[in-house]
Amino acid sequence: MAGAWDYDIVVIGSGPAGRRAAVQAAKLGHSALVVEKSSAVGGACVHTGTIPSKALRETVLSLTGWRERGIYGAGWRIKKDITAADLRMRLDQTIRREVDVLDHQFARNGVSVAHGAAWFVDSHHIGIVSDPEQPLRVVSAGCVVIAVGTRPLRPGDVPFDDRIIVDSDSILTPETLPRSLTVIGAGVIGIEYATIFAALDVRVTLVDARDTILEFIDREIVDDFMHHLRDCGMDLRTGVRVASVRVDKGQAVADLEDGRHVCSDMLLYTGGRVGATDGLGLEACGLQADARGRLKVDPVTLQTSVPGIYAAGDVIGFPSLAATSLEQGRIAACHAFGCALPAPEEVFPYGIYSVPEISTIGMSEDQVREKEIPYECGIARFRETSRGHVMGLGSGMLKLVVSRETRKLLGVHIVGESATELIHIGQAVLNLGGTFDYFLNATFNYPTLAEAYKIAALDAWNRLMPRQERGRAPL
Numbered sequence: 316m317a318g319a320w321d322y323d324i325v326v327i328g329s330g331p332a333g334r335r336a337a338v339q340a341a342k343l344g345h346s347a348l349v350v351e352k353s354s355a356v357g358g359a360c361v362h363t364g365t366i367p368s369k370a371l372r373e374t375v376l377s378l379t380g381w382r383e384r385g386i387y388g389a390g391w392r393i394k395k396d397i398t399a400a401d402l403r404m405r406l407d408q409t410i411r412r413e414v415d416v417l418d419h420q421f422a423r424n425g426v427s428v429a430h431g432a433a434w435f436v437d438s439h440h441i442g443i444v445s446d447p448e449q450p451l452r453v454v455s456a457g458c459v460v461i462a463v464g465t466r467p468l469r470p471g472d473v474p475f476d477d478r479i480i481v482d483s484d485s486i487l488t489p490e491t492l493p494r495s496l497t498v499i500g501a502g503v504i505g506i507e508y509a510t511i512f513a514a515l516d517v518r519v520t521l522v523d524a525r526d527t528i529l530e531f532i533d534r535e536i537v538d539d540f541m542h543h544l545r546d547c548g549m550d551l552r553t554g555v556r557v558a559s560v561r562v563d564k565g566q567a568v569a570d571l572e573d574g575r576h577v578c579s580d581m582l583l584y585t586g587g588r589v590g591a592t593d594g595l596g597l598e599a600c601g602l603q604a605d606a607r608g609r610l611k612v613d614p615v616t617l618q619t620s621v622p623g624i625y626a627a628g629d630v631i632g633f634p635s636l637a638a639t640s641l642e643q644g645r646i647a648a649c650h651a652f653g654c655a656l657p658a659p660e661e662v663f664p665y666g667i668y669s670v671p672e673i674s675t676i677g678m679s680e681d682q683v684r685e686k687e688i689p690y691e692c693g694i695a696r697f698r699e700t701s702r703g704h705v706m707g708l709g710s711g712m713l714k715l716v717v718s719r720e721t722r723k724l725l726g727v728h729i730v731g732e733s734a735t736e737l738i739h740i741g742q743a744v745l746n747l748g749g750t751f752d753y754f755l756n757a758t759f760n761y762p763t764l765a766e767a768y769k770i771a772a773l774d775a776w777n778r779l780m781p782r783q784e785r786g787r788a789p790l
C-alpha cells in the first residue's frame with residue numbers, strides 16, 4: 316500500500332478508539348495520521364468523560380474524607396469548605412499528564428497528528444480545516460477509521476446555559492458548587508455524578524423515566540446500592556418523565572409529568588449521547604448514520620459497508636466504554652492491514668464509578684434463571700473481612716453465581732470499595748473457564764478485600780452441599 320497514498324491509514328478522532336487504531340497501525344509498520352479537531356489529543360475520554368469524572372470522584376473522596384467516615388464518624392471532614400477551584404486543580408493536573416503521555420506515545424511510534432476538523436472528500440480523501448484563515452488541506456488514505464465518539468444529547472427544549480442547566484461536559488467547570496442538584500437521567504453518567512455530588516453533601520434529586528435503574532446489573536447489588544443512595548439522603552424518583560426544564564429566579568426547575576416540581580441550584584441533564592458524525596460529509600463516501608448519529612459496522616471486523624472505511628468506539632454504539640473502544644480501534648487496524656484478528660473476549664467487565672463503586676462480569680442471577688441453568692450463589696460482605704475492619708468498611712458485598720452442575724463460575728457482582736479493581740480476579744477465572752473451586756483452594760494475601768472471593772465461595776459451597784455430605788466432598 317505504501318507510496319500510493321499520503322498515509323496508509325487516516326484516523327479521525329484521538330480518543331481511545333482512534334489512538335489505539337493509529338498506534339496499532341504504526342506498530343505493524345504503516346504510516347498513520349490522526350486528525351483531531353480539539354487543540355489537545357485524548358478525546359472525550361481524557362477531556363470531558365472517563366478521566367475527568369474519575370479525577371473529580373477521587374478529589375471528592377479524598378477532600379471530604381469519605382473513605383474514613385466508617386472510622387471517625389459521619390461528621391468527619393478533611394477539608395471543611397471545598398470549593399469549585401479545589402475540584403478543578405487535580406482535574407487539570409490529571410488531564411495534562413494524560414495528554415503528555417498520549418503526545419509522547421504518538422511521537423514514539425511515528426504517528427502524525429493534525430489538529431483540525433476532518434471530513435470526507437471521497438472514500439480515500441480527507442479534508443482537514445484547522446483554521447478558517449488557512450487553506451484547506453486534503454490528504455489521501457489507503458483506509459480510514461472513523462473514531463469521532465459522541466457528545467452529550469442537548470434537546471432543544473432544555474435551556475442549557477452551562478451554569479445553572481448543565482450537561483456532563485459543562486458540569487466540570489462550575490463557577491461555584493451548588494448546594495442542591497437535580498440530575499435528569501439515571502444512566503451510568505447520571506448515577507456517577509449524582510453520587511459524587513451527594514458525597515460532597517450536596518442535596519441531590521435523581522429523576523429517571525424508567526422504573527428501575529441499572530437494569531443490566533444483578534438486582535441484589537442494585538438493591539444494596541439503592542439502600543446507600545437513600546442512606547446518604549438522595550431523593551430518587553424513578554418511573555417519572557421530566558415534562559420541561561426552566562430557570563426561575565436563578566434556580567433550575569424541573570417540571571415532572573406527575574405534577575411535581577424539583578427546584579435546585581443546578582440541574583444536570585444526562586439523558587443520553589449522540590454520535591459526532593454530523594459534519595463528516597458521510598454522503599461523500601456512501602455512508603449514513605442513524606438518528607442518533609451512530610454508524611453500523613461488521614461486529615467482527617469493524618468495517619462499515621464501504622470497504623476500507625472502519626468505525627470504532629462510541630460512534631458504533633453499545634457498549635460505549637473506553638475499555639472496549641481501545642480494543643475496537645486495535646481490531647479495526649489489524650483487519651485493515653490483513654493481520655490475524657485477536658479473538659474477541661467472551662465477557663468483559665462493567666465498572667461504574669459511583670460512590671460506592673459497582674462492578675460486574677458475566678451473568679446476573681436473573682439471567683442465569685432465564686436460561687434455566689441450575690445455579691447457586693455465594694455472598695461475602697466486606698465487613699466480614701479483616702481488611703474491611705482495618706478500613707472501617709460497614710458496607711460492600713461480593714456475589715458469585717456458580718453452576719450447580721459444573722461448578723463453573725458464571726458471574727461476579729460487586730458493590731463497594733475497590734469493586735472495579737477486584738472484579739478482574741473474577742474476570743480471569745471466568746474467561747479461563749474456571750470453577751469456583753479456584754477460590755476455595757487459593758491462598759489470598761491477608762488481610763485483603765480479595766479475601767471476599769474465598770468467603771463467597773465457601774458460602775456457595777455450604778449452600779451446594781447438604782451438611783451431612785460436606786465431610787465427604789472434595790474441597
Ligand SMILES: Cc1cc2nc3c(=O)[nH]c(=O)nc-3n(C[C@H](O)[C@H](O)[C@H](O)COP(=O)(O)OP(=O)(O)OC[C@H]3O[C@@H](n4cnc5c(N)ncnc54)[C@H](O)[C@@H]3O)c2cc1C
Nearest residue numbers: 328330331332352358359360364433464628629635636637
Ligand atoms: C462522563 C463520562 C464518564 C465516562 N466514564 C467511563 C468510565 O469510567 N469507564 C469507561 O470505560 N468509559 C467511560 N465513559 C465512556 C468513554 O469516555 C468513551 O467510551 C470513550 O471516550 C469513547 O472513545 P472514542 O475513541 O470512541 O471517542 P472519544 O473519546 O469521544 O473521542 C472522539 C474524538 O474525536 C474528535 N472528533 C470528533 N469529530 C471530529 C472530526 N470531524 N474531525 C476530527 N476530530 C473529530 C473529538 O474531538 C474527540 O476528541 C465515560 C463517558 C462519559 C461522558
Ligand SMILES: NC(=O)c1ccc[n+]([C@@H]2O[C@H](COP(=O)([O-])OP(=O)(O)OC[C@H]3O[C@@H](n4cnc5c(N)ncnc54)[C@H](O)[C@@H]3O)[C@@H](O)[C@H]2O)c1
Nearest residue numbers: 500501502503504505523524556557586587634635666667
Ligand atoms: N463507568 C462507565 O463505564 C461509564 C460511565 C459513564 C458513561 N459511560 C457510557 O456512556 C454512555 C452514555 O451514558 P448516559 O448515562 O448518558 O446515557 P443512558 O442512555 O444510559 O441514560 C440516560 C437515562 O436518561 C433517562 N432519561 C432521558 N430523558 C429523560 C427525561 N426527559 N426524563 C427522565 N429521564 C430521562 C433515560 O431513561 C436513561 O435512563 C453509556 O452507554 C455508558 O456506556 C460509561
